[in-house]
Amino acid sequence: MSDHFDRIRDSFARQSFMQTLQVRLDHIGHGRCTLVAPVLPTTTQQHGAGHAGVTFTLGDVAAGYAALSVLPDGTEVMTAEIKINLLRPAMGELLEATGEVLKAGRRLVVVKSDIHAISGGKRALIATMLGTMVPVDP
């Protein structure tokens, strides 16, 4: 099992976009993954808040690794589709995304993600996502 999580960490480390966004893999467990990233001067929208594209990216990647964590070792996973509802602007120093498996099937893994912004120690839910991951052979 720890090997399985190691391979998830390796996969995460190979995503150059995660480094560009300075995302850290905070936690990976069975059916659950948490990522943390700063709101950077290079990742804002026109009013200085974190860009919705970053919020989406964090939620999508967290959900993808949550799905991967429940699949047999050696499988890979792709996002088939995912929907985001944006609840509040991404104001704060940090963003935290937690992905979770709702139903793991052989063909499809249904996932959700919640993304919080952390500002001065206060957490606010800024987005919630619902999507479908599809296991693929590498």
Added chain:
Amino acid sequence: MSDHFDRIRDSFARQSFMQTLQVRLDHIGHGRCTLVAPVLPTTTQQHGAGHAGVTFTLGDVAAGYAALSVLPDGTEVMTAEIKINLLRPAMGELLEATGEVLKAGRRLVVVKSDIHAISGGKRALIATMLGTMVPVDP
């Protein structure tokens, strides 16, 4: 009208994340916006394809400015929600996202986006999005 489009170009230029992703505002017209961006070494996923988060970002921003283009000058727009179906990996040199207004209401603007990857001169549809923008006073 050209003033209105100039203000859209200004808003676009203020998004630092657009510069980080090297996105260019290719076209803005009434109810329609096209963006173009390279697949960069800094924006890939674990297999070297363009990251789904970039695909999403392009489609979301294109849809947002398509919505803004049909709203009264001085209004701003926020993504309330948007869904992406990913059809193919983002393989290629360039990504092109076209956002379009499906229905402009007073409270909500329903939008779609199609995102193509361009590889060696060939275009392939890699994702399609359907969402809701909400007009807000700045």
Added chain:
Amino acid sequence: MSDHFDRIRDSFARQSFMQTLQVRLDHIGHGRCTLVAPVLPTTTQQHGAGHAGVTFTLGDVAAGYAALSVLPDGTEVMTAEIKINLLRPAMGELLEATGEVLKAGRRLVVVKSDIHAISGGKRALIATMLGTMVPVDP
């Protein structure tokens, strides 16, 4: 408050489709609504399970009244958009849908619904939904 809930019950009673589907308003509280309906011989798909359209209808109506319950009296609510992920076939005698408010804003109310099938006393989650309700003046 009980007046407010009475008006929700009145609105529910005016929906002829709720009678056609034999839906019962089981519970309405602040930000939460539960509906129950039988799987009828008249509401199945080609393999005899409950039709996905019924599952959707229950989840959508439960989410709509959950949203209405947190809005000022006299307001009405419309579904702007909603997404359903179907997890299992709707096998069983009864369907139970619970709608919940995730975020109540002035312009938009973000909602979720979970739909369970009950078969021989056992409950199974058959679908989950995420959507947006928009308050309107009647």
Added chain:
Amino acid sequence: MSDHFDRIRDSFARQSFMQTLQVRLDHIGHGRCTLVAPVLPTTTQQHGAGHAGVTFTLGDVAAGYAALSVLPDGTEVMTAEIKINLLRPAMGELLEATGEVLKAGRRLVVVKSDIHAISGGKRALIATMLGTMVPVDP
């Protein structure tokens, strides 16, 4: 091919809910399906318009048979997920839903549907849907 379409017509005829809603399979072609249904006194919401659950059902079934039409004979199809954006109330005598395949893969078929209301000979787009069908062995 006509055998394949005959089997689709058979499958449609076995859905009791289609009869309850008086839905007619108007057209089935490769990657495309059109359904027509009346707005009935038994299928309205609280203001007398057609119920959103009916609109959804028509769009979902049209999309499902559009997907089935491009799959090998003997396969069945299930909705994995689908999203609906409601654009206008379902006012009119008739509803017409057209489902279309956007991308047919081995594992997943991405589909869209548009639903129009027809009132006094005038057609209005009342909803648009984007979803994912999954081929299953019967």
